[in-house]
Amino acid sequence: MTAPGSAPRAGDAQRLAFDEVPGAEIEAADLGSHGWPAEEIRRVGYQVVDLIAQYLTALPAGPVFQPVPAAQVEAFAAAPPPEHGAAPSAVLDEFARTIAPYPFGNGHPRFYGWVNSPPAVMGVFAAALAAAMNPSVAGGNHAAVYVEREVVDWFRRVLGFPAGSMGLLVSGGSAAATTALAVARHVAARRRGWDVRAAGVQAPPGPGAPARFIVYQSAEGHGCHQKSVELLGIGSANLRVVESDAELRLSPRALDLAIRDDLARGHVPVVVVATAGTVNSGVVDPLDAIADVSAEHGVWLHVDGAYGGPAILTRRYRDALAAVARADSVALDPHKWLYVPVDAGLVLVRDGAAMRDAFSLVPPYLRTDDNAAGIAGPPWLSEYGSEQTRPFRALKVWMTLKQLGLGGYRRLIERDIALAEHLAARVRQAPDLELWEPQGMSIVCFRYVPERGRGKEGKAGADGAALDALNRALLEELQLGGRVFASSTVMAGRFWLRACIVNPLAEAADVDALVDLVREVGGRLRVG
Numbered sequence: 224m225t226a227p228g229s230a231p232r233a234g235d236a237q238r239l240a241f242d243e244v245p246g247a248e249i250e251a252a253d254l255g256s257h258g259w260p261a262e263e264i265r266r267v268g269y270q271v272v273d274l275i276a277q278y279l280t281a282l283p284a285g286p287v288f289q290p291v292p293a294a295q296v297e298a299f300a301a302a303p304p305p306e307h308g309a310a311p312s313a314v315l316d317e318f319a320r321t322i323a324p325y326p327f328g329n330g331h332p333r334f335y336g337w338v339n340s341p342p343a344v345m346g347v348f349a350a351a352l353a354a355a356m357n358p359s360v361a362g363g364n365h366a367a368v369y370v371e372r373e374v375v376d377w378f379r380r381v382l383g384f385p386a387g388s389m390g391l392l393v394s395g396g397s398a399a400a401t402t403a404l405a406v407a408r409h410v411a412a413r414r415r416g417w418d419v420r421a422a423g424v425q426a427p428p429g430p431g432a433p434a435r436f437i438v439y440q441s442a443e444g445h446g447c448h449q450k451s452v453e454l455l456g457i458g459s460a461n462l463r464v465v466e467s468d469a470e471l472r473l474s475p476r477a478l479d480l481a482i483r484d485d486l487a488r489g490h491v492p493v494v495v496v497a498t499a500g501t502v503n504s505g506v507v508d509p510l511d512a513i514a515d516v517s518a519e520h521g522v523w524l525h526v527d528g529a530y531g532g533p534a535i536l537t538r539r540y541r542d543a544l545a546a547v548a549r550a551d552s553v554a555l556d557p558h559k560w561l562y563v564p565v566d567a568g569l570v571l572v573r574d575g576a577a578m579r580d581a582f583s584l585v586p587p588y589l590r591t592d593d594n595a596a597g598i599a600g601p602p603w604l605s606e607y608g609s610e611q612t613r614p615f616r617a618l619k620v621w622m623t624l625k626q627l628g629l630g631g632y633r634r635l636i637e638r639d640i641a642l643a644e645h646l647a648a649r650v651r652q653a654p655d656l657e658l659w660e661p662q663g664m665s666i667v668c669f670r671y672v673p674e675r676g677r678g679k680e681g682k683a684g685a686d687g688a689a690l691d692a693l694n695r696a697l698l699e700e701l702q703l704g705g706r707v708f709a710s711s712t713v714m715a716g717r718f719w720l721r722a723c724i725v726n727p728l729a730e731a732a733d734v735d736a737l738v739d740l741v742r743e744v745g746g747r748l749r750v751g
Contacts (some may be wrong), residue, residue, distance in 0.1 A: 227314060228436055229623070236582035241709070242372070248424050250525070256718045264441060267315075267627065268312045270311075271351075274315060274318070274319060274323070276432055278323055278330075279330060282326075283331075283728070285331075285705075286706070286710040287333050287706065288331075288334070288705060289705055289714050290325070290703070291325045291681055295321055298321070299609070300735075314389050326740065328708050329341055329726075330342065331708070332726060332730065332733050333707040333733045333736060334708045335708060335709050335710075335722035335724055335737065336702075336708045336710040337502075337710050338556075338559045338560070338723050338724070339559075339564045340558070340560065340725040340727075341562065341726060341727070342558060343561075343563060343564070343623045343626075345561045345622050345623045345626045346567075346622065346623045347564055347623070349618045349621070350564050350618075351530045352618060353367075353615035353619065356615060357586055357615075358615055359612050359613060360604060360613040360617070361603055361604060361610075361612065362601075362602070362603025362604055363599065363600050363603070364597060364598055364599060364600030365597060367615045367618070368600055368604065369600075369601075370617045370621050371391075371615075371616075372601065372604075373571075373621065374617045374620050375389070375390040375392070375569070375571065376441050377572055377624065378390065378555065380551060381570060382528075382532070382571065383548030384553075384571055384573055385573065387574070387575050388571060388573050389569055389571075389572055389578050389607055390569060390570055390571035390572060391569070391570055392613075393570055393608065393616075394568055395529070395565075395568035396447055396450055396527065396529030396554045397447035397451070398570070399452075399554035399555075399568050399570035400447045400448050400496075400554055401447075401454055401455065401609075402570045402608050403525050403553075403554065403572060404438070404448070404452065404457075404494055404552075405573075405581055405582070405609075406495075406552065406572055406578050406581040407493050407494040407523035407551065407552070408424070408436065408457065408493055409577065409580060409581035409583075410523060410574070411436065411492075411493040411494075411523065412491075415434075415491065420468075420581075423456060424436060424455070424456040424457060424480075434490055434491045435485075436457045436460050436490075437462075437463055437485050437490065437491065437493060438457060438461065438462050438494050438495075438496065439465050439481060439494070439496065440463075440464065440465065440473070440496035440497075440498075441467045441471070441472070441473035441474075441508065442465075442469060442471070443471050443473075443501040443503055443506070444473075444496050444498055444501075445501075445529070446501060448462070448496050448527070449462055457493070462487075465478050465481055469655060470506055471501065471503070471506055471576060471714065472506055472507070472508045472509055472585050473497060473508045473509070475509055475513050475515070475516050478513060478516050479519075481519075481720055482522060492520060492522045492526070493522070494522065495522050495524050496525050496526075496527060497510055497524065497526050497527070497550075497634070498526070498528075498531075499527065499531045499532055499535075500528065500529035500530045500531015500534060500554075501530075502723075503661070503666075503714060504712075504714065505531065505664035505666035505723075506645075506661060506663040507531065507540070507543045507663065510526065510543075510546035510550075511546040514546055514549040514550070523552070524551050524552075525554070526550040526552070527553075527554050528554060528555045528727075529554045529559060529568070530554060530559050530560060530723075531560070531664050532544070532547070532553065533559075533560040533561050533632065533636055534560070534636060534640070536629055536636060536667075537633060537636055537640065539640060539679055552571060553570070554569070554570055555569045556568045556569070557620045557623075559598075559725060560639075560665075560725050561623070561632060562623070562727065563619045563620050563623050566616065567620055569620075579602070582605075582606060582607055583606035618705075619690040633725050636665075638727070639665040639724045639727070639729075642724050642730075642734055643662065643722075643724045644662070646667045646734040647667050647669075647720060648738065649667045649734070649735065649738045651744060654667055654674055655672060655673055655674055656671060656738070656741065656742065657672045657740060659714060665723060665724040665725060666689070666722070667713060667721070667724075668714065668720065669741075670690065670717075670718065670719050671693065671697055671720075671741055671745030672690060687716075687717060690720035691717060693748060693749065694711075694718050694719070694720060694745075696748055697720070697741065697744050697745050697748055698710075698711050700722055700744050700748070701741065704740075704744075706736065706740055707736055707737045709721060709737065710721045710722075720741065722737060
């Protein structure tokens with residue numbers, strides 16, 4: 224028996240009895256999961272680094288995607304929780320055998336599905352360091368709090384938000400949207416003398432029928448905003464889908480008319496959602512004009528820049544995205560076009576005090592602005608959002624930004640845009656492919672159209688359903704074939720292949736391979 228209070232040695236098979244807890248026994252190997260000596264941490268750590276290096280560098284030689292075999296799926300489902308622990312090397316071997324061979328695919332240079340980038344290696348290391356520190360970043364006087372505040376302030380400067388703005392690192396665009404819309408709801412209700420935090424949204428005060436909160440976005444707006452209005456009690460029936468122009472951008476004129484109509488009905492316009500780079504086609508809503516309409520009616524403007532926001536660093540999109548600075552809140556996901564490992568989303572709110580009012584459970588008269596010399600530190604981050612236990616997400620963003628700098632990111636993002644333009648040019652040149660125009664940011668939407676169907680009837684007439692079916696079959700074969708990976712979307716009632724290039728590993732030859740394979744598979748399916 225080991226004496227109570229003495230440190231167990233890694234690998235010690237003796238059982239330890241603790242007099243303080245009668246009858247309780249624990250294996251030294253279990254305690255060893257925490258009390259590892261430095262040499263053992265290094266030994267296993269080197270094995271982990273070897274696995275990471277092998278995984279990341281071997282990806283290009285393997286399939287872009289392959290489904291998990293049915294037998295392995297069944298093994299995952301049938302396995303009971305382990306009663307007895309295993310050696311670290313055995314656990315790592317099982318990872319290498321059953322998990323690593325079946326990734327989502329986004330680490331591969333020919334993966335262009337959705338908006339999923341390969342992870343920046345510095346971010347991978349940062350995730351391990353953050354896990355080693357393992358803080359809860361709700362607040363307090365420790366480094367993780369100040370790192371998150373620093374990262375938020377960097378983005379405030381990049382996006383042109385004023386001092387006094389506040390933000391948080393969150394899980395992604397969905398959490399950012401819910402956070403921002405919750406603040407917008409709070410502000411809209413407060414202006415009308417309505418404490419929505421206490422009364423909720425079901426029975427607002429006032430004579431007659433209850434007012435309805437209204438949220439506005441275009442048909443191209445992301446579905447996370449519908450989820451947000453449902454979670455916030457506003458209800459998807461009160462999410463107005465505003466008319467878009469021919470380029471699928473939200474129409475400022477239609478927005479103005481919709482807000483005026485709702486005001487005339489006694490409703491409460493709460494927030495307008497504009498998009499800085501739609502996930503379908505990469506187009507940017509006319510942000511300046513939308514900001515004018517929102518300001519005229521005193522309606523909160525939220526800009527969804529989860530995908531396209533980082534393009535503000537580029538010469539190509541700097542001017543188009545400059546009006547993001549006029550928004551009341553913005554969402555931006557570093558784990559998308561800044562290549563930071565998941566999860567790393569960001570929400571930024573112009574009125575930091577309103578953000579705190581919308582979430583804090585600390586009464587205003589008890590709030591402290593700073594206690595840098597004590598334990599409490601600056602105002603707690605948990606007062607600005609819904610999470611109390613908060614992981615150290617900021618370290619991934621901080622370390623990757625430190626390594627690359629804004630200039631490095633500018634070059635990488637501009638390269639992605641150039642590859643997308645190269646892909647679009649190849650599609651335009653091909654006699655059996657059709658390009659969705661305008662092509663925006665790093666997204667290219669196109670479809671296989673046999674030459675006999677390139678007339679007006681083939682594009683939108685009687686052959687439209689047949690073309691959709693052909694392209695669906697083509698995409699499935701493409702994805703399961705393992706040589707390239709694209710996704711799909713539906714625009715103007717038609718099915719399109721969709722390639723989103725947020726991939727520093729990609730080369731021109733890789734996007735050329737996508738074009739060649741689409742034409743090859745399409746031609747074979749057409750004949751078949």
